[in-house]
Structure formats: structure tokens, C-alpha cells
Amino acid sequence: MLTEKAKVAEKGCPICHGTGWEYVQERTVRRCRCRGDVSSTAVERLLEAARIPPRYVECELKNYIPQGEVNSPELESQRMAVLMCRQFVKEYPNTDRGLLLMGPVGVGKTHLAVSVxxxxxxxxxxxxxxxxxxxxxxxxxxSYNPDSQRxxxxxxxxxxxxDVLVLDELGAAKPTAWVQDTMTQIINTRYNYKRLTIFTTxxxxTSINNEETLAxxxxxxLRSRLHEMCKTILIIGRDYRRFSRSLAP
Known part of the structure; x- marks a missing residue:
């Protein structure tokens, strides 16, 4: 059951005019007062609609634990990644660039993307x-199957x-011409519509041990377009999942 404030938010608020955002000073916005009583059910529906995989439903910025020796590049890169993710949330929607989380397997890129x-x-x-x-x-x-319902x-x-799309594992699919065309279509369309995207890869x-680069x-x-669309967050460290299993009794 919506409260009176929530009904106002739906119909059109004289402060935010239905956008949900209130300008407090130049280039600064905050959630409008008319949205203050929107029920938690609305949040639950948005979370459900976001298609977060069950494996990641417990991921939060507060339970991402940077790993590494004190003052090590690994530890500092992971701490900086958390700070940049928090800043992204704080600035939204007053930002025009998404995030590109880059790093080896197991350093928590998907954890951070889902948390944001x-x-x-x-x-x-x-x-x-x-x-x-x-x-x-x-x-x-x-969907190309004639029997497909979608x-x-x-x-x-x-x-x-x-508003915000997380595309996990960019570059993981074999780069055929069709994959390349599909990636380009999706990324360029979101770019043209000024929609924010968070990528993980x-x-x-730079190539390490002769591995392929993102480009x-x-x-x-497309790599050039990603530079324009996103702030790059480079995360380094060892595979936390493998390390955790090695410590298990």
C-alpha cells in the first residue's frame, strides 16, 4: 500500500516533477523528499528485476575485503577500487561515465559490480x-530459433x-564477426543514449605471459569507445577463491 508521499511521487511532484531527484545546488542532486516513503517493496522489485545471480546476492561493498600485504600494490589497488565504486554511487546520477573493472580472475570484479x-x-x-x-x-x-517466444x-x-547495466565477463566469448557486431551494437547504442554501463573483464x-589484451x-x-564511456579500475592480486579453498580444512 503506497503512502500519500509515494502517490505524489507517482503522479508528479512539484519539486522534482516526477524525476525523483531534487536539485540542491548547481550540479548537485539528492533524492527528492517525495520519494522518502516509497515502500521497501519497490526496492525489492527493482532488485529482483536486476537479474542478480544467486551466487552474488550477498555481495556488498562493505563485505569486499581487500587482500594483500600491507602497502602492497595488490592491497592498494583493491582499496582504491572500493573507493572508486563508492564514489560512483555517491555521484550518480550526476555522472556521465560508467566503470570498467579490469583484472585477473578471482580479485572480486563481479563482487564490486554487483555491489554498486x-x-x-x-x-x-x-x-x-x-x-x-x-x-x-x-x-x-x-531468439533466432523459429520456435522461440522471444x-x-x-x-x-x-x-x-x-539506467545502469552490468556486463560481466566482457571479452570472454570467442571474438567472431557476429560477436564483434553484437558487442558494438550494444555498447554504441548505450553510448548514444547516454546510459551508464559497468563492465568487468x-x-x-597490456599482454602478460602472451595472453590476449582487451583490445x-x-x-x-571498441576499446577506444570504452575509454570514453568508463573510468577504468585496474584491480591486481591473486585468485582469492583459489586461495580460500587452499586454506579450507
Whole structure:
């Protein structure tokens, strides 16, 4: 049951005019007073609609624990990653760049991406969506089946327009021409509509041990676009999941 304030928010507030945001000074906004009593059910619905995988539902910025020796580059990079994620949440929606979380397997990139998404939903009522990029490609391919109940356009519509999109594992799919075209279409469309995107990738800008770079996986043109769209957060460290298993009795 919506309160009177929530009903005002739905119909159109004279302060925020239905946007949910109130300007307090130049280039600074805060959640409008009319949204103060929106029920927790609305947040729950947004969280459910975000498609967060069960494995990550407990992820929070507060339970991301940086790992590494005191004053080590690994520890400092992970601490800086948390700070930049918190700053992103604080600045939203008054920001025009998303995030690109880069680093090896197991350093917590997806943990941080999901944590940011959840904070944006809870504190800013943002409409968010999570997709593993490989799963998204699979869904699109399945839509080509004549028996499919979903069309490609129906799948891509929320991908194009949702306020904040998390695309996990960018570059993980084999870079065929179709994959390249699909990546370019999604990323360029969100760029043109000024929608914020948070990417995670295991591929770096420089090759280590002859591994492919991100540019080699997605193409130089798309890598350049990501520079323009996102603040890059480089996270270094060992695979925390493997390390944790090695300590288990």
C-alpha cells in the first residue's frame, strides 16, 4: 500500500516533477523528499528485476575485503577500487561515465559490480540490470530459433535503455564477426543514449605471459569507445577463491 508521499511521487511532484531527484545546488542532486516513503517493496522489485545471480546476492561493498600485504600494490589497488565504486554511487546520477573493472580472475570484479548495482537500487531507485555477456549472447542466438517466444529486439530493448547495466565477463566469448557486431551494437547504442554501463573483464591493456589484451578481444575501435564511456579500475592480486579453498580444512 503506497503512502500519500509515494502517490505524489507517482503522479508528479512539484519539486522534482516526477524525476525523483531534487536539485540542491548547481550540479548537485539528492533524492527528492517525495520519494522518502516509497515502500521497501519497490526496492525489492527493482532488485529482483536486476537479474542478480544467486551466487552474488550477498555481495556488498562493505563485505569486499581487500587482500594483500600491507602497502602492497595488490592491497592498494583493491582499496582504491572500493573507493572508486563508492564514489560512483555517491555521484550518480550526476555522472556521465560508467566503470570498467579490469583484472585477473578471482580479485572480486563481479563482487564490486554487483555491489554498486545494489547500492544504486537501494539509495537512488535506479533501474539496473546484470548480464553475463556470454549468457546474453546465448539468449540472442536462441531468439533466432523459429520456435522461440522471444525476439532479438525484445531481449535487447532493456539492454539498450536500462539506467545502469552490468556486463560481466566482457571479452570472454570467442571474438567472431557476429560477436564483434553484437558487442558494438550494444555498447554504441548505450553510448548514444547516454546510459551508464559497468563492465568487468579478465583481459588487460597490456599482454602478460602472451595472453590476449582487451583490445585484441573486442577490437581497437571498441576499446577506444570504452575509454570514453568508463573510468577504468585496474584491480591486481591473486585468485582469492583459489586461495580460500587452499586454506579450507
Amino acid at each position: 548495482l545494489k547500492e544504486l537500487i537501494r539509495t537512488k531507485m535506479a533501474h539496473c540490470l546484470f548480464y553475463d555477456f556470454r549468457d546474453l549472447l546465448k539468449e540472442i542466438q536462441e 525476439t532479438e529486439s525484445r531481449i535487447l530493448e532493456p539492454i539498450y535503455h536500462v 579478465n583481459y588487460l591493456d 585484441e578481444r573486442v577490437g581497437e575501435r
